[in-house]
Amino acid sequence: MTASPLTLTTPAEHPFAPFVRILGKGKRGARDMTQEEAREAMGMLLDGKVEDTQLGAFLMLLRHKEENATELAGFTEAVRARLDAPQIAVDLDWPSYAGKKRHLPWFLLAAKCLAGHGVRILIHGGGAHTAGRLYSEQFLELLQIPLCRDWQAVSRALDEQHLAFSPLGDWMPQLQRMIDLRNTLGLRSPIHSLARILNPLKARCGLQSIFHPGYQEAHREASRLLGDTAIVVKGEGGEIEINPDARNHLFGTRNGESWDAEWPALSALRHVKPDRLEPQHLLAFWRGQVEDEYAQQAVLSTMALALVGLGADREQAFAQAEEYWQTRNQSI
Template sequence: MNPLNLSTPAEHPFAPYVRILGKGKRGARNLTQDEARDAMGMLLDGQVEDTQLGAFLMLMRYKEESPEELAGFTQAVRTRITAPPIAVDIDWPSYAGKKRHLPWYLLAAKCLGDNGVRIFMHGAGAHTAGRLYSEQLLQQLDIPLCRDWSAVAHSLDQRCLAFMPLNDWMPGLQRMIELRNTLGLRSPIHSLTRVLNPLGARCGLQSIFHPGYQEPHREASRLLGDSSIVIKGDGGEIEVNPDVAGHLYGTANGLAWDEQWPALAAQRHVKPERLEPDHLLAFWRGEVADAYGELAVQATVALALRGLGVMREAAFEQAQGYWLARNKSI
């Protein structure tokens, strides 16, 4: 009788990265920046099993991503972007959606674009129920939807504003985001999209809603050599909430800086009972007034100008001028 022919299967090349994160309280550790870059590269290149993908994302979610990991992930993404050189002033990720207030930030972006500030916006669609996403309002607000880099370049040259869905330039990340309803939790990919700044804009704006995440995001941008401002934006979008004081976590030229912005309203505004997108258009045209919306738009415009080096008081004065002189026709 022949003995059983037993052999140990070879370990999958991605298994070490799962093991680093999941080896237990004493054995687990963060990935180094190089390890994070290599791991994300394998994920994007489809070199992992679905079980490994789910395990990796949830282990990262449980422990929370480090600045070095975010920076390494971003490096992997950037090396796989096929965009030609396109000049951009502001990188504007829009991935959270709004549920308590209208997306006033879209009007801020329009206002900036009308005044020559080149803004590249990107997002990932309606991955969470009950929220209003940028993509749902682009046509109504006459914000160009671009499906390739050539269209982005043309739109920025003509309108200084372009929106491109994540799925059109990094479908691997889009797939990971769409696992949210399969895994039951958002993964670190939702955070990563804020850091990406795929076209190397002069300043990347980032909104991180959950406390404690702002500083790691700033540090990730610093490690990458980027200039950025991270805020706790309303609903997770890049939108200043005028009812509360805000903290700006900035980085430029390899150095971190901080700035506190006071609340702009003496008392909190009443939240709308429901979100009516038509109200945004009517407000832009000057057909209706909205005290909260006016403050939110102007403060968000000022935030972008602050990211381009304008000091706070001058940024608010300039933002008010942009808003009052806007072209009200759409």
């Protein structure tokens, strides 16, 4: 009896495999993605057209290579193309994804004070992904910042209070899932960086805090490629908050042109880091019940940063920030 011949079938390559190959083909074969490739790859990730193994491989290969401006711009284009967001007027896009561990989130008081004077601010964040940090979401009730679970609520809060907090998971759950892989993969992925550049409602200015040196320029260039107005800083703890004890470099882009500014430290001596972070201290400072030099400098300079993003020069911005703070509504 003659055995029948063995039939071999070569499986078709998965459509996402080429993007993994671009990043992982060894020292000589790997390369950066073009903006179009990055847009297509992120589109497949957002549309659920990849395997979990491909997702993990892609994120970690990109992390190892380090994402560049062109890739960030392409990723952002893919996200924006899938946002089901109405036209809502926003002055400042304020991403908050890092959490604080050395100081309280004084930037929230800066945003609240600006909003009290008519500046429309959207804050968005990605939840508590790293142990030992305090996240903006934990302070919303204390500071009476509206938590908005859909775009209609965002629009209403901006009209009524000029301030809204919107969780990333509500409007782009696929990205939130990627951020949540941090404890599975053992490393933060480039999605933590991408979230800061999204500017989902196309605010007049996007503020970004990128802690690790070298990435600030990439984010500024990505915003320029997207046609956005933006300021990127190395914020305190990774949040959009000026550290008054350090020099601060501003990486800006407006009307397709890049600009830089150097702000000197506001304090001659470094302040002593608090032993514990007490949320009630934030509230007491807002109400004028306690004095805190570090907090005062951090809040005013962060407000000034935002006002520079909206077109003021440094001197005007600090003067206006001081005026806003002195005339804030202290009741919460």
